[in-house]
Amino acid sequence: MLSKEQLESYWRENRNLMLLVLLIWFLVSYGAALISGFLNKIVIFGFPLGYYMGAQGALIVFLLLIVFYAKTMENVDKKYGVEED
Amino acid sequence: MVDKGFAERLKKVYAIYTGGLIFLLILLYLGEKLFNLSPAFIGYVFLFGTIAVYAAIGIISRTGQVAEYYVAGRRVPAVFNGMATAADWMSAASFIGMAGALALQGYNGLAFIMGWTGGYVLLGVLIAPYLRKFGAYTIPDFLDARYGGKLPRFVGIVATLIVSFTYLVAQITGVGIIASRLLGLPFEVGVFVGLMGILVCSFLGGMKAVTWTQVAQYIVLIIAYLIPVTVLSFKYTGNPISQISYGFALQGIEQRFAQLKDDPKEIEVREIHKKRAEELKAKIAALPESWEQGKKELEQQLNALPPGDPKRAEIEKKLKEYPKSPAEAKEKWTDAMKKATEASKPPKSYTAPPSDTKGMVNFLALMLMLMLGTAGLPHVIMRFYTTPTVREARTSAGWALFFILLLYITAPAYAAFGRYEMLNLVGKAFNELPDWVQKWAKVNLITIKDLNGDGIVQFAEIAIHPDMVVLATPEIAGLPYVIAGFVAAGGLAAALSTADGLLITISNAISHDLYYKMINPNLSPSTRVKIGKALLLVVALIGAYVASFRLAIIVELVAWAFSLAAASLFPALVLGIWDKRMNKQGAIAGMVVGLTVTIIYLYLSRFKGVELFGIKPIASGIFGMPLNFIVALVVSRLTPPPPQNIQEFVDNIRYPKGAVRAGAEE
Numbered sequence: 062m063l064s065k066e067q068l069e070s071y072w073r074e075n076r077n078l079m080l081l082v083l084l085i086w087f088l089v090s091y092g093a094a095l096i097s098g099f100l101n102k103i104v105i106f107g108f109p110l111g112y113y114m115g116a117q118g119a120l121i122v123f124l125l126l127i128v129f130y131a132k133t134m135e136n137v138d139k140k141y142g143v144e145e146d
Numbered sequence: 147m148v149d150k151g152f153a154e155r156l157k158k159v160y161a162i163y164t165g166g167l168i169f170l171l172i173l174l175y176l177g178e179k180l181f182n183l184s185p186a187f188i189g190y191v192f193l194f195g196t197i198a199v200y201a202a203i204g205i206i207s208r209t210g211q212v213a214e215y216y217v218a219g220r221r222v223p224a225v226f227n228g229m230a231t232a233a234d235w236m237s238a239a240s241f242i243g244m245a246g247a248l249a250l251q252g253y254n255g256l257a258f259i260m261g262w263t264g265g266y267v268l269l270g271v272l273i274a275p276y277l278r279k280f281g282a283y284t285i286p287d288f289l290d291a292r293y294g295g296k297l298p299r300f301v302g303i304v305a306t307l308i309v310s311f312t313y314l315v316a317q318i319t320g321v322g323i324i325a326s327r328l329l330g331l332p333f334e335v336g337v338f339v340g341l342m343g344i345l346v347c348s349f350l351g352g353m354k355a356v357t358w359t360q361v362a363q364y365i366v367l368i369i370a371y372l373i374p375v376t377v378l379s380f381k382y383t384g385n386p387i388s389q390i391s392y393g394f395a396l397q398g399i400e401q402r403f404a405q406l407k408d409d410p411k412e413i414e415v416r417e418i419h420k421k422r423a424e425e426l427k428a429k430i431a432a433l434p435e436s437w438e439q440g441k442k443e444l445e446q447q448l449n450a451l452p453p454g455d456p457k458r459a460e461i462e463k464k465l466k467e468y469p470k471s472p473a474e475a476k477e478k479w480t481d482a483m484k485k486a487t488e489a490s491k492p493p494k495s496y497t498a499p500p501s502d503t504k505g506m507v508n509f510l511a512l513m514l515m516l517m518l519g520t521a522g523l524p525h526v527i528m529r530f531y532t533t534p535t536v537r538e539a540r541t542s543a544g545w546a547l548f549f550i551l552l553l554y555i556t557a558p559a560y561a562a563f564g565r566y567e568m569l570n571l572v573g574k575a576f577n578e579l580p581d582w583v584q585k586w587a588k589v590n591l592i593t594i595k596d597l598n599g600d601g602i603v604q605f606a607e608i609a610i611h612p613d614m615v616v617l618a619t620p621e622i623a624g625l626p627y628v629i630a631g632f633v634a635a636g637g638l639a640a641a642l643s644t645a646d647g648l649l650i651t652i653s654n655a656i657s658h659d660l661y662y663k664m665i666n667p668n669l670s671p672s673t674r675v676k677i678g679k680a681l682l683l684v685v686a687l688i689g690a691y692v693a694s695f696r697l698a699i700i701v702e703l704v705a706w707a708f709s710l711a712a713a714s715l716f717p718a719l720v721l722g723i724w725d726k727r728m729n730k731q732g733a734i735a736g737m738v739v740g741l742t743v744t745i746i747y748l749y750l751s752r753f754k755g756v757e758l759f760g761i762k763p764i765a766s767g768i769f770g771m772p773l774n775f776i777v778a779l780v781v782s783r784l785t786p787p788p789p790q791n792i793q794e795f796v797d798n799i800r801y802p803k804g805a806v807r808a809g810a811e812e
Contacts, residue, residue, distance in 0.1 A: 120555055127547055
């Protein structure tokens, strides 16, 4: 059984990770939408960047975020010995 | 525990199934080419063939066990749970309507694309792993255990039922429309054929059967979605990967729009629309007299014609379609006026974001509501109870989003191609329009009228229904009918899988949460499952009955479900996990305030024309959601902290290892 301090430190790590993930989540969707008029001036292979972020870019980042969170938490679980058998 | 052998067997079964599906497609293609199979025959093969497969899975997975019935025995591996969640989540609207909405709305439509995917980040990080650790059957179960008592459970049940039932009716409507389009059956018959397809798997095997059927349905829908657009992309560019090739279409659309903006013929047609809008406005202002007058005029015209005159049929049809009451006239004419006003404006840039602040505020608010609503939808959250471990619940959110993205990052390509093809019609003579235009004009999915009488198509003369984009792509790409039929089967799979998930959620909320947990806790496990099954049948029949009225408001209700879920369930779940100090009083006050404020704004904005900060009814939760959080936090701090055992419960769900009091398996 873990001590109270260890449990608190586990939760702190989880919370910080959650905040980081949500910050990026916010920036690629809401942030990008707010400056999409400006981003649209950059055109790559026919795709205006502002439109592209909303249509595909943000979505791919979302997926990467979930994978990143799941992988990192797996390691954190192991570090504190709270992983499942 | 993760059962490796089980996952391997599943992979094999679904690989054989996918192979069989492709074999069937090839067989039907050869049949169409060599034996001239009729479209109706191919339609029947797809409809009954796919439903037979779903039924077979339902029969194989039949069960009477509680854990299997409610959470598929908690042994669904992450990949398969991801596929099932994707099918559960993607409805007929995602499959058929979304690409079209995007084609018509341009950048504004992206709120749906980002909104319906961004919610999975919230689910995977804030909610799913902890609910899985808790390990009960439903959301009300969680609210009860976390906040203690019947009242939180009851509020959870009410929110679940409101959100899920409106959604279910829309899915059954979708099934009816697709079945009637595919086979030419009357809508009501289509509804009941679809209903059999829904019930045959959920009734026999509950969540277990639904899960394995949803995996099969996902495979059908994703293949059906990808084939037409891939071929079309190859035709345009020589690059089959539509997801990266559609940039040229975006450029083409923008150039064409810039040309059409000042085209004198276009301006002429826009003026006609403008005049029409003004006429309608005058008619609406003169209600109810204008309604009576219009009716009288039609009747007089009819009476003036001798019996047997061919023109009589035309006027009789007009009379039949004429609004039945002044109230209906107001609704219909306002709608027509809005459309005419819209058509009288020059085309807006396809890729530019909303240029005014109000438009941007509504865009962002809608996106937030869709994300939070997605993370709070009971039928989606339920799916994360079925994974074997907390770790798998986390990865499962990733797999779910991966399988959803296959469709969602393809939708913008469909949309751009659809819009591009529409613009290609502009400047053509009316007598040289392609066949697909004639075909879909018959069922009113595309309307082209020579308003200024010059014999040439103007952009402002084309009006398309959003469903048109996905449905017509096979023909635009020059594919055989088999593929068009298969796309319809894909749409059917999308609607059926979502309906199944919703049906299970609703019947569980009533049988497990309301009846077993609140009214009669002395039921034996087998009786509980039987009651669940009986309710399933009743709910499905009520859903079909409501769907048969084809109320126009149903489509709107679905969008509202997101605002309602975002303003009620989402805060209660997140605070229950992340805020240990949150207590019963705070959560209930928050949910009640959030739900009430949202419903009031919905009502005022939809029916009374109230508009604050440019927020449309579809994003109405933007006021109730933050209020829910604020009220919950304030009330909880003013009332005593939750008891010791609840605080321990919160600790328990935060760590993957260790027992949770309330989550014991039966």
